[in-house]
Amino acid sequence: MRSxxxxxxxxxxxxxxxxxxxxxxxxxxxxxxxxxxxxxxxTVAFWxxxxxxxxxxxxxxxxxxxxxxxxxxxxxxxxxPKLGFIGVIAPGPTVVIKExxxxxxxxxxxxxxxxxxxxxxxxxLQGRRVGHxxxxxxxxxxxxxxxxGPGQYVDVTESAGGFTNEVKLLSGKTADLENIGMGGVxxxxxxxxxxxxxxxxxxxxxxxxxxxxxxxSQIPLNTDxxxxxxxxxxxxxxxxxxxxxxxxxxxxxxxxxxQAYPDKMPQQVLHFAPEDAxxxxxxxxxxxxxxxxxxxxxxxxxxxxxxxxxxxxASVESFMTSTLTFPVAEAGSEGRSVQISPxxxxxxxxxxxxxxxxxxxxxxxxxxxxxxxxxxxxxxxLRLQDEAGHENFVTIQSFVTPSAMA
Amino acid sequence: MSAxxxxxxxxxxxxxxxxxxxxxxxFIDRKWDIVFWVTAAFVVAxxxxxxxxxxxxxxxxxxxxxxxxWWPMVTPFAVIIIPSALQYIQWLxxxxxxxxxxxAISMTIASWIGRIFNWDMFGGFPxxxxxxxxxxxxxxxxxxxxxxxxxxxxxxxxxxxxxALILWFTNYTVLAPYLQPIDWMGLHVTVADVQGIEYVRGQxxxxxxxxxxxxxxxFLGETQYVSLAFGATLAVAGYWVGQAIGRGLAIWxxxxxxxxx
Numbered sequence: 001m002r003s004x005x006x007x008x009x010x011x012x013x014x015x016x017x018x019x020x021x022x023x024x025x026x027x028x029x030x031x032x033x034x035x036x037x038x039x040x041x042x043t044v045a046f047w048x049x050x051x052x053x054x055x056x057x058x059x060x061x062x063x064x065x066x067x068x069x070x071x072x073x074x075x076x077x078x079x080x081p082k083l084g085f086i087g088v089i090a091p092g093p094t095v096v097i098k099e100x101x102x103x104x105x106x107x108x109x110x111x112x113x114x115x116x117x118x119x120x121x122x123x124x125l126q127g128r129r130v131g132h133x134x135x136x137x138x139x140x141x142x143x144x145x146x147x148x149g150p151g152q153y154v155d156v157t158e159s160a161g162g163f164t165n166e167v168k169l170l171s172g173k174t175a176d177l178e179n180i181g182m183g184g185v186x187x188x189x190x191x192x193x194x195x196x197x198x199x200x201x202x203x204x205x206x207x208x209x210x211x212x213x214x215x216x217s218q219i220p221l222n223t224d225x226x227x228x229x230x231x232x233x234x235x236x237x238x239x240x241x242x243x244x245x246x247x248x249x250x251x252x253x254x255x256x257x258x259q260a261y262p263d264k265m266p267q268q269v270l271h272f273a274p275e276d277a278x279x280x281x282x283x284x285x286x287x288x289x290x291x292x293x294x295x296x297x298x299x300x301x302x303x304x305x306x307x308x309x310x311x312x313x314a315s316v317e318s319f320m321t322s323t324l325t326f327p328v329a330e331a332g333s334e335g336r337s338v339q340i341s342p343x344x345x346x347x348x349x350x351x352x353x354x355x356x357x358x359x360x361x362x363x364x365x366x367x368x369x370x371x372x373x374x375x376x377x378x379x380x381x382l383r384l385q386d387e388a389g390h391e392n393f394v395t396i397q398s399f400v401t402p403s404a405m406a
Numbered sequence: 407m408s409a410x411x412x413x414x415x416x417x418x419x420x421x422x423x424x425x426x427x428x429x430x431x432x433f434i435d436r437k438w439d440i441v442f443w444v445t446a447a448f449v450v451a452x453x454x455x456x457x458x459x460x461x462x463x464x465x466x467x468x469x470x471x472x473x474x475x476w477w478p479m480v481t482p483f484a485v486i487i488i489p490s491a492l493q494y495i496q497w498l499x500x501x502x503x504x505x506x507x508x509x510a511i512s513m514t515i516a517s518w519i520g521r522i523f524n525w526d527m528f529g530g531f532p533x534x535x536x537x538x539x540x541x542x543x544x545x546x547x548x549x550x551x552x553x554x555x556x557x558x559x560x561x562x563x564x565x566x567x568x569x570a571l572i573l574w575f576t577n578y579t580v581l582a583p584y585l586q587p588i589d590w591m592g593l594h595v596t597v598a599d600v601q602g603i604e605y606v607r608g609q610x611x612x613x614x615x616x617x618x619x620x621x622x623x624x625f626l627g628e629t630q631y632v633s634l635a636f637g638a639t640l641a642v643a644g645y646w647v648g649q650a651i652g653r654g655l656a657i658w659x660x661x662x663x664x665x666x667x
Binding site: 087088089090092093094095096097098099100106107108109128129165167168169170171175177178179180181182184185188189192193195196197199200203204207208209210211212213214215216217218219221222223224225227228229230231235236239240242243246249250253254256257260261263264265266267268270 | 469504576597
């Protein structure tokens with residue numbers, strides 16, 4: 001019986017060891033579909049997101065460009081969007097961000113934002129870790145969290161010299177961000193560990209430990225037990241020397257850093273109010289209603305009343321929501337699309353009610369039409385273009401009734 | 407277990423206790439000392455590291471969070487709790503001024519294992535961005551103050567206050583290269599800032615940092631010293647959190663067994 005138990009125990013231990021030794025499967029996404037649909041659709045819309053490459057070597061550059069809009073429909077449940085940050089999310093620092101502009105201007109830090117604000121971004125990245133990585137742009141909003149834009153897989157291949165991240169300091173020296181300061185970190189950690197171990201071993205090695213308890217349990221707490229030999233004068237003397245050495249090293253370290261790194265400054269606290277995005281003059285308004293969803297056919301429909309306030313006929317070009325773009329269906333085209341009816345251009349001054357229809361498995365796949373949840377809405381941005389090529393991006397929103405519940 | 411107040415010491419009693427200290431036990435030999443010191447290190451390391459993560463979190467993690475306002479305030483409070491608890495236990499049980507140093511060594515080694523395996527090898531972050539706080543010098547000070555004063559009250563007031571100061575000075579020494587300025591995207595920023603922006607973190611972009619909020623700015627360049635003084639005061643409070651843990655959670659449940667001696 002006992003040998004059987006031993007055998008079972010050994011097998012279990014081996015199984016646990018094997019499981020622990022196996023490399024974990026790499027994460028291929030960032031849980032974006034876990035966010036509620038109304039948050040993904042109603043907070044930030046991304047469009048025209050482009051990656052300059054799908055494959056880069058370590059140290060090679062990759063540029064992500066695109067536009068993000070803080071929607072006017074930003075949910076009241078979240079903190080008011082005042083401070084934001086455009087960056088990327090990836091499985092750790094697989095890429096590094098070398099440069100970032102928002103609306104054409106450098107934006108190294110966080111930016112001041114507002115509802116309805118349009119932010120055209122450009123981020124220059126460098127491949128860092130070798131692998132196949134899913135990279136997204138994100139719009140982080142203070143108090144709310146990060147909203148994820150359309151992602152793409154990026155392959156980072158090995159460079160001959162590996163990855164280095166050299167920067168030029170204001171002092172004129174260069175440094176590699178991959179290992180800067182590690183000499184000092186290592187040196188001082190070793191120094192303190194040596195002294196710490198010396199302190200500890202002084203007490204542990206020559207003196208018994210557990211057998212002191214019969215004495216310590218019989219004497220007051222506020223005594224060092226010198227009379228009984230618990231702590232001797234020699235102990236005090238040795239500890240004083242070690243404390244003196246410690247203080248000398250602390251002071252010496254401060255003197256050393258002051259001489260080695262005379263130019264220092266505090267970390268940054270700046271926020272930028274970015275320039276307004278260059279956008280075309282407003283020539284159209286739109287209002288959505290009567291949203292419906294048929295789970296049987298994965299079809300979302302809505303009425304959209306569009307008024308052309310411009311001087312040129314305007315047409316709907318696409319509908320964008322969450323990380324998805326649905327271009328207007330053209331005859332014979334396949335793939336993701338939105339049907340607009342009637343499809344003819346809207347004349348200047350005309351107000352027309354359009355029917356928008358999108359049939360796509362993505363509603364279910366990305367949990368964007370969660371039937372039965374408390375807040376079921378269709379929110380997104382209509383892209384309209386006039387004959388002169390001017391574009392307007394209009395936010396629309398409608399509550400959605402699932403046909404099964406109608 | 408509380409210490410017993412004794413009647414006036416007599417030479418006879420002193421000799422009896424001396425004899426007791428030098429007594430050789432057949433069933434409690436030095437192997438048990440080794441078992442204690444080695445096995446407890448894992449528990450202590452975990453307790454100290456988790457306490458640090460709970461209270462200091464990102465302020466001990468990234469170089470760009472080791473700022474001059476919050477870091478000196480949050481970190482000493484977070485890392486003095488378990489050293490204080492161990493100090494009480496080890497002083498009470500064995501009259502050894504080793505609790506803080508023992509915790510510091512355990513935590514230092516555990517922190518580095520975590521940084522190297524989890525964050526550098528698995529997460530891919532450069533160690534230059536995620537090195538942990540060093541508390542050993544501050545712990546030596548804390549144990550030394552207890553040895554000299556033999557008082558937990560004085561150790562909390564003098565020792566914990568000095569603990570925060572020494573912790574900051576020793577870590578500022580290694581933080582210095584990260585505070586060098588760089589001209590980056592048209593701004594003068596620190597190396598730490600650039601690391602924080604360039605190296606992609608999960609859900610913690612730098613705009614979340616609370617650095618430089620509040621009226622401490624009125625102290626201009628002395629902000630860090632004001633923070634440090636406040637952090638040292640917080641460390642005094644943290645010391646008593648540790649004492650509560652040491653006395654309440656660690657000693658009380660086993661006290662009735664210890665009394666059998």
